[in-house]
Amino acid sequence: MVDMELLAYLEEFISENRKQRFIDVLTERTDYLTVAIEDVYQMHNTSAVVRSCESFGVQTAHLIEAKNGQHLDDEIAMGAQKWVDINRYQNSEQAIASLREKGYKIVATSPHADSSLLQDFKLDGKTALFFGTEKSGLSDYVLENADAYLKIPMVGFTESLNISVSAAIILQHLTSQLKASDVAWMLTEEEMLERRLDWTKKSIKSIDDILERYKSDN
Numbered sequence: 406m407v408d409m410e411l412l413a414y415l416e417e418f419i420s421e422n423r424k425q426r427f428i429d430v431l432t433e434r435t436d437y438l439t440v441a442i443e444d445v446y447q448m449h450n451t452s453a454v455v456r457s458c459e460s461f462g463v464q465t466a467h468l469i470e471a472k473n474g475q476h477l478d479d480e481i482a483m484g485a486q487k488w489v490d491i492n493r494y495q496n497s498e499q500a501i502a503s504l505r506e507k508g509y510k511i512v513a514t515s516p517h518a519d520s521s522l523l524q525d526f527k528l529d530g531k532t533a534l535f536f537g538t539e540k541s542g543l544s545d546y547v548l549e550n551a552d553a554y555l556k557i558p559m560v561g562f563t564e565s566l567n568i569s570v571s572a573a574i575i576l577q578h579l580t581s582q583l584k585a586s587d588v589a590w591m592l593t594e595e596e597m598l599e600r601r602l603d604w605t606k607k608s609i610k611s612i613d614d615i616l617e618r619y620k621s622d623n
Contacts, residue, residue, distance in 0.1 A: 407598040437590040441467040452568035459485035509533040513551035520554035
């Protein structure tokens with residue numbers, strides 16, 4: 406449970422506009438749809454995908470870093486990593502197991518012939534979209550263990566798009582589909598409060614000193 410007294414105390418250190426902005430943004434956030442990024446070599450591509458998650462209201466991103474464990478590029482992410490929950494995994498087996506345990510359907514984004522075209526794809530449950538490396542795509546493990554496959558239709562000579570472009574196109578389409586449906590896609594009230602507290606903490610300078618003062622007074 407969120408400490409509502411602490412939240413109220415900390416919100417005194419931010420403006421009313423910022424407080425309301427947090428509330429407004431959180432009403433558009435979802436964990437019904439999530440993204441997993443498998444071992445992407447270029448750090449700026451991972452950062453750009455996280456930025457797309459933030460822009461389209463996807464609250465959580467999952468980074469699989471078996472080979473290419475790197476921090477996010479702040480200049481590309483544009484601060485998005487502050488507002489998106491990042492979960493990290495050592496391998497794809499771990500990531501898929503964790504997501505399945507949370508009730509997610511595993512969807513591999515792939516140009517394979519048996520993939521569903523984006524315009525035909527329908528969300529029929531909590532969905533985790535997997536995106537692969539720039540050159541070789543997703544690993545065999547993900548492809549073999551996916552529940553469904555998805556691709557963006559293309560009419561040119563190029564077989565694939567940059568991962569960050571693909572993610573932006575797919576997220577825009579599917580979040581629009583989701584929000585036009587009658588699915589309960591929003592975060593719960595408790596989840597929203599947890600993020601409000603987290604975001605408020607991240608917005609306050611000298612937060613450690615302020616938290617110490619709060620503890621001493623209570």
